[in-house]
Amino acid sequence: VVIVGTSLAIYGLYNYFNGIEKIYTLDKKHYLGMVTSTYVNHNHIGGYFELAIPLAIGLILAKERLLRRGKIGKISSVIFGSLLPLAAAVIMIIALVFTYSRGAWIGFFGSMIGFGIIIALWLKIFKGWSRPKKWGIFAVIAVIIISAAMFMPEDIKQRATTLLEFKEGEFEDMSIQGRLIVNRNTLEMIKDYPILGSGPGTFNILYPKYRDPRLRTFMNATHNDYLQYAEEMGLFGIGSFILLLVLFCKKSLNLIKNLPDKYLQGLT
Template identity: 25%
Template structure:
């Protein structure tokens, strides 16, 4: 079988991660964490398992329904259970940053299908975008907010470049109509003095030192938090309570080694390159999925500069699904054309 080009760096990532687990400072912890590598089977399952457009459409309808359910539940819990302004909404996953990351990815899919698809269901996707956007705001997940802005810029750029003017107006409107606590959360993006930002600065310094100490295979999957308890890395008591370095690049290199980081970056690069090539196909459905996948890729990478989101199994699963769908549809269309000639 011919898989998408990005699948091969993923295999290298898996192989190197298992070596890292074998050489880990705590093999038991690392091999337990390595079970999440099975999530990468989503790529061949979607690519080979979706043999008809009907199957793909049904899967996306299921995603649409789950997106509505997740978003509405976030809104419900915030207003009827949380009921306190400064608390952040969670949802089914129970973790605000994971919930924010999922909603960000879903917003990419919803906005892209609404703008590019020619089918009537696109209006349901458009409404889903607004509901999910509101839910995302309630999670107060700044990394996902920033990522969604980049996603929206990319999607509108491919749609109609002139529509980019909407984004600054939307951001200004969002700020001025937001309640006080949302305004404060928004402004904190531009400050390094909040108690959640200070540890991130510490993690950068500690992460670099850990990479120097464990350059080839890292400390082992899911063991960085064990290693950075050592006073030599200079983390404050608050920073030592966390379980990762709040950054995909730093965390991957620190716990799995520089070669694994190179494999991960190759995966990101080849995914972008392969999706960009698919843009030549102007089929409305394929174009919508391709732009959505590009948005998801940019979103995951941008949010991952502030959060180790590639470790969240829920986010990884949705992300892998989104980036594989365009190639599955392209494969289906290619086979359909072959059968008619």
């Protein structure tokens, strides 16, 4: 997953910085001026990076097991256990930024917050550290984030500000406001089909009836998986979906907490 993600990032960044609007030999028709790599949609490649980046960081945590068991030497540990996964993560983060996918940005920051909490609580990575050392680590992270925000390209900043853009009248760009309107329209649909839903794949058929007149974009999905499940499959569908998520998270956290193997902990 990490190797594929890094390869996609390198290919996407190469095309982006060289102004190549192609996927292999095919001309891109949509999402021009964005990193899409071999994907058509910039949101989809952004979602892949969201998956691969935490795994690359997990590989850094996993190197302790290989070193302890003598399967790799110290130099190999630094190269394969730290430098390569770190380089992969950095390359994918840069590519993620230039996807211009606002949803992927939010998802990435959310995953990093959750990832940090899990590391701190379950892996007890800060156990035995002095308070100044802990605060020093957080200060360094804060400085990196602030510096990245300050020196970020202007077009990236403008793209990010549209997340909080609220305006009157008709609009086509799907900012937070646009998505909230779609979500509100979807809630109206759920009220009409509460128990069994309207049926899988029926959202784009029924939505025009509920669409807010200010939206000028064609919507084939809610862009909110939870509302999509609730609208199309009703109470039973969304209930089953949430139950699966809860059971998955519970199982994952138990594995992270109880696995004696640091390598498996890092991958989990």
